[in-house]
Amino acid sequence: MNAAPVTQTGLWIRHGTSADGNRILPLIYFEPYVHQQPGWRPVLDYITSPSVFLLLQKDDLPQAVWLASIEEDAVSWLRLFAVTYTLxxxxxxxxxxxQALPVLQQAGVERLYALGTKGWLRSLLEGAGFRQGTTVRNxxxxxxxxxxxxxxxxxxxxRPMELSDLEAALALDRLAFPNPWKMTRPDIERVFHEATASTxxxxxxxxxxxxxSTSGVRGGHLARLAVHPQAQRRGIGYALVYxxxxxxxxxxxxxxxxxxxxxxxAAIQLYHRFGFHFLPEEHPLYCLDLAPEGA
Structure with a gap:
């Protein structure tokens, strides 16, 4: 896509590249309107993977950034949207x-997902035709x-998980979880290498x-739990949480x-058996259907 002029004088849009990672850091860390999709990898990792990465610029300075990863199964996630205070x-x-919508469609994306982490973002998503579905709970x-x-x-x-188990674990994971929650190979590799316990x-x-499972300053995090659909209800999930x-x-x-x-x-009931309780934070999941009619 060539640089595209927009309505406000001096603003134009271009594709971002991996070289723009450092240039968008001020938008991410210092501006008031920032959405970062919590995920398995840092958000900047996605600019070197299949994605739609657009910058809105004035002169040579980014004023806003829009980044959506393109995943398997014709799924895409909005990973980053950040705007300077002047816009x-x-x-x-x-x-x-x-500019992003036709690029997603040309890439064959059929569903674009986003977590409504902020009220202002939810308004933008709803205005663009996204529909709210389930809610992510902690x-x-x-x-x-x-x-x-x-x-x-x-x-x-x-037994402890080994590096050689990742291929089989990923295949199992993709059977156990529906879209858009399926992991990719880079996802499972990263979380495995960060794990303090894996079984x-x-x-x-x-x-x-x-x-x-991973560890942080304040405690642990059960990052991923998966049981093959044909092996569920046999106490395996319980044993793994234990x-x-x-x-x-x-x-x-x-x-x-x-x-x-x-x-x-089923997962919520399992966690409740161990004494897990809901935290106040929750984020609605939004989805926009981009599949051609009749697909």
């Missing part, structure tokens, strides 16, 4: 969205005695479940967090 979010969104476990350990089926054992549940047929919480208790963590979507009732 209104509506003005910047209107100009950037008019839960927390405060250190307490664990419920009784439950025996696993005799043919299933737990797989193994049957004679291979890996049937896993968890990957394994993660045991690890964090031994490390002295006072808190462990996890997040899921509000209609994932």
């Amino acid at each position: 209104s979010p509506q003005e910047a969104w209107t100009q950037l969205w008019s 839960l927390a476990w405060r250190r307490q005695p664990l419920p009784p350990r439950r025996p696993l089926p005799a043919e299933i054992t737990l 797989v549940a193994v049957s004679p047929r291979g890996i049937v479940g896993y968890h990957i 394994d993660a919480l045991t690890h964090f208790a031994q490390e002295g963590a006072e808190w462990v967090t996890v997040n899921t979507w509000s209609d994932n009732l």
Whole structure:
């Protein structure tokens, strides 16, 4: 896409490149209107992956940035939208969205997702035709005695996850989660290398479940928990959560967090059994259907 002039004098739009990473940092860290999509990777990682990365500039200075990652299964996520204080979010969104939409369609994207992390962003999304669906909820476990350990089926054992397990774990993950929650290979590799605990549940047929957990200053985080659909309701998820919480208790963590979507009732019930409770923060998920009619 060539540079496109826009309505306000001196403003123009261009494609961003990997060289623009440092140039947009002031927008991310110092401006009042910033949306960053919480994800498995830092937001700037996505500018070197398949994405739509647009800058609204005045002279040579970025005034706004719009970044959406292009994932597998014709799915895209809005990863970053940030605007300088000299522009209104509506003005910047209107100009950037008019250029981003045809690029997404040309790339074959059928659904664009965004988390409504801010009220002003939700207004922009709704004005662009996005529809609200489920809600992402955060839960927390405060250190307490664990419920009784439950025996696993005799043919299933737990062991530490190894790097060579990632391919099988990713295949399982993509069966266990619907869009838009599926992980990609870069996602699972990054979170595995950042993990302080990771465990797989193994049957004679291979890996049937896993968890990957990370640590922070304030406690632990159950980053991912997945069980093969054909192996669910056999106590594997319970055993993996027990394994993660045991690890964090031994490390002295006072808190462990996890997040899921509000209609994932089986996961919520499992976490409640261990004493997890909802935190006040929640974010609605928005989706815009870009699939051609009849597709």
